[in-house]
Amino acid sequence: MLDAAISGLGHVFEFYNFLSLFIGVVMGILFGALPGLTATMGLALLVPFTFTMSPASGLIMLAGIYVGSMYGDAIPATLINTPGTPAAIATTFDGFPLAQKGMAQHALVTAAVASSFGSLLANIVLAFAAPPLAEASLKFGPSEYFWLGVFGLTIIATLSSGFIFKGLLGGAMGLILSTVGMSPLGGDVRLTFGFPELQAGIDLIVALIGFFCLPEILTSIVGQRRRSYTSRQVNPSLKVIGEVIRDLFRQPVLMLRSSFIGTIIGFAPGAGGNIASMVSYNEAVRWDKHPEEYGKGTIKGVAASEAANSAMAPGSLIPLLTLGIPGSPPAAVILGALMLHGMRPGAELFSAYADVTYAFIMGLLVAAFLVTLIGTFGSFVFSRIINIPARFLAPVVVFMTILGSYAIRNNVLDVWIMLVFGIIGLVSNKLKFHPATIVLGLILGPFVEEGLVQSILAGKAAGSVIRYMTLQPISMVLIAMSLMSALWPLYASWREKKRNPARGAREK
């Protein structure tokens, strides 16, 4: 296996292949960075071009796009509070506050380094442990998905920071929004109010642009007539790069934990990076000695989110390459590309086509290094974007929000939905609602719903729904984790009160 890996690496460093990889990474960063363009679209657009290439160079290029986009989405998340893809929602929590403090470069370098680290670790797992892990991924059935969704929802406790009722309300709103359109399982049409166009449901990216990007512009730029996005200008310097890398390496536990969470959630088919980064951020807050730093601009928050969502990418390829089951939408496109080159996922991919397969895996690995390079040096350019005066930047951003929400499905209705959500976001910001709870509900709604409906059907056939849903090892672990996660804030405040009675009382 090691020689296959080394010969794969050799393929990557052939001039033509390396050029493809580089172009792929740059394109991936662009597709990730522009809200409305996604990694899935970037990959799908390039698949036809790989027809004419040799399988190895074609797949190496796709590897570059996938890895690049997982970093690219952090750029708008940091600079304009708009996650480039849903996987970067958690990056906005600390990335944007950092930019506000004039530390945009810190955030961007963190994103690049953490992304590479996560991707690297997940790749090693992919290269050496894919087959057994893929078998494990099949153990995830309806009840496991249901409990994973429930566990995800407990993150509301962290996100709503003290205002638990508002958080729950936001989460419930998100869950309801997620049911708009055609029901994925029952096939019936819900909450469309007679508009056939609404059968498509509410797209996550459209909701993200509406809830995150628009309110920010409306309040801080238009509302307060600010001259620029941030109160402090950013001054990129080489010193920052060294500083950030040093700080990140002082947090080995955070980095490793985030990467493992990303890898594991990646290989559970269908879960994807959206959840990975949220879960990882939540765990980072939970286990940190200074949880109060999060949300106010700490590179630890950015690192937790980005390491996880980048680790998810190779993670999602584990069930794909070994079983032909895509763990994420971009992985589904890669499956299509493999099939077009006559390569069928499964054991023969690691034997008959080992050459190409390892070239692809090594492509992912080298792409991670390219991301570090492009990300750290690019941070000089990217971070200066927010120094552009608001009267130039804001119109461009507004234009991009409209274009982006249209482009995602070529649907004008999506633009209207985005605008409506923007106004809702504006009001909810004023009421101190964090839109992330709504978006969390929107992401997890389908999981919980599908898992529950399937569990009830299968449970009835097996004799007992309750037994089916609880008496399985993975489900039991997830139930325990959900309970722990939901009750943690209570425990934390109790511990705080005990240690520091005066402060605990004041916060009440």
Add this chain to the structure above:
Amino acid sequence: MKRMLSIFLALVCVMMFAVPTLAGKYPAKKIVYQIPFNPGGQSDLEARRQQPLLEKLLGVKVVIEYKPGGGGSVGWANLVRKKPDGYFISGINIPHIILQPLARGNAGYKTEQIVPIAFFQATPIGLAVLKKSPFKTLKDFVDYAKKNPGAITVGGSGTWSGHHIANLQFQKMAGIKLTYIPSKGAAPSVASFLGGHVQALWGNSNDLYQHRERIRVLGFGTEKPFAPMPEVPTFKSQGYALLASIDRGAGAPPGTPPEIIQVLEKAFLTIANDPAIKAKMLQDGFIPIAMDSARSKAYIAEKIKQWAPVVKEFKK
């Protein structure tokens, strides 16, 4: 001078009216080929395979545009509202375009509104169990289901889909009751099946072919045995007249002139009959077909007749 001018003006007028007939040479500009699903899906891959060949045959640019949502209904609702000038066509899928209007009431379009150009690919649907399953044959499966109504769980993609309707039809033909467990798409249903979370699966031929080493296909919903897996018997040969498949084709807006349909039909059929394309499809686990516009229309009508009562009965 004045006379010259009036002659000239008259000529201009004549020319202006004549333009539409002169421009009757179709196609004269780029054609939009809508895919009502996400990029990267099977419908997209097929369209991408056709795109360069269509451009060569038609002599104009062909642009692929995605309009996903509602299992395709958003795209088809868009299609039937487009100008019927042949410059906007869309990928169409059976049973989707038939079952959505039947089951949803208002899907945003009616099946009859879509003018089929051609169908070029069939994906037979089969019923499979894992290799380690005690059901060795379809007979074992049916016998067990007769004794234990509702005890066998069968996975598939969605409700009112090809898999669901096959399940409804098969239950009726065999006089059994199964517990159908829908998933959101074919990939998750295959994952759930391979993980043993359902006992059997309604699957597309390409998926079943891909996982052939781990599974046993009990039957395919085809007339003749499925070429890439000839050892698997059809439902028909085992006494159930079940024909089930997902068919991909292309369609145009209502009212598109027959001359235009003919031009497009010829191009699509030329590609569908290309031996290299056919070989590629078989290798991926699909069946290449080349069904012209008239036959497509008749096929759709026949399927409506077949499915309408099944949907009605289940909806009760």
